[in-house]
Amino acid sequence: MPTTKNSFERHKVLDRCFRDRTKKYFMDDLVRIVNEDTFYYYGTSVSERTIRKDIVYMMDSEGYSAPIAKGMDGHRAYYYYSVRDYSIMNLPMSQLEMTQLSDTIKMLSRFKGLPDCSWMEEVLVRFEDTFQLTEQPKGIVSFAQNPYLRGMNHFTPLFDYIINKSVLRIAYHKFRKPSEIREIHPYQLRQYNNRWFLIGYEPCMADKLPVVTIPLDRIDLIECAQDVIYQEYRGIELDEYFDQIVGVSVNIGAKKETICIKASYPAAAYIESKPLHCSQRIIEKNCDNIVFEFKLIPNYEFETILLGYLDECKILKPIHLRQKLHKRAEKISTNTK
Secondary structure: OOOOHHHHHHHHHHHHHHHOOOOOEEHHHHHHHHHHHHHHHHOOOOOHHHHHHHHHHHHOOOOOOOOEEEEEEOOEEEEEEOOOOOOHHHOOOOHHHHHHHHHHHHHHHHHOOOOOOHHHHHHHHHHHHHOOOOOOOOOOOOOOOOOOOOOHHHHHHHHHHHHHOOOEEEEEOOOOOOOEEEEEEEEEEEEEOOEEEEEEEOHHHOOOOOOEEEEHHHEEEEEEOOOOOOOOOOOOOHHHHHOOOOOOOOOOOOOOEEEEEEEEOOHHHHHHHOOOOOOOEEEEEOOOEEEEEEEEOOOHHHHHHHHOOOOOEEEEEOHHHHHHHHHHHHHHHHHOO
8 A cells, every 4th residue: 555645644643642652542542533633634534444454554564564563451452562662753764765755856856947946956955965865867857948048037036926915017028129017916927838927917908818928038127016906816727727728828809719620640640649738639530630629719829839730730620710820821931932
């Protein structure tokens, strides 16, 4: 039985009972105490059968090899540690736990290089030194990062502003245009295509879009607007909101549509193995092509992906999307001549 967060919490409660020499803990006591201590956090109760399985696991060599003994008081059995001062909390890490911790540290290493995340590097060094993980193989898992991306100096301040629910005045510039000041109530930092974006509420856009998206590389300056009351986000969950699109941009007035494309091989196989959107499903498949259906709000990012497959894909519907992509393709062709 692998140790999960819930089971480990139960093991800690049982460990406390088994160490207590001032009282005899019968099975009904153990069930009651475990439920009293864990129900508040997990909202579920456990049965006597679960507790008995926990005890067997704690005694097993794949668990803690705990010296749990059983005494008898009449016809009733009670449980305790036969070794004084024993506790599962004093045990060294197993090889499996060492490996899992090492894997976790390597995943956390993804955050190295983010502005003001030097604390993360310090924590990683301490972990590696304490648990002697420096000899582990390197480079097994790698994540794409762009160390030259502009605007990353804003990442940590924005993170703090979101946590503290601060209203911001942001000097924002479009390409080849002067900066403009925008009032933003920040909600989230989101990454797409190796680029970071600030998601927030902008009062002057409230009647058009529930949230706006600002690339960090377009931000020149950030100031805290202490004279403005923070507007809490009241829309649907942001993750659910962005599940309606590919990427981060939502066109004003755009609505969700059903989009069908017919892709020939090998593009069809690639799209099947790497879906373009979470709503993707196959509605027809044969040896020559696959017809895919999507239910989403079409945007620039989705169109750009489809353009990459234009020579192997045909947009069946909607017609206006097909026409728009053909115009973009013609413009690209004209610009390359």
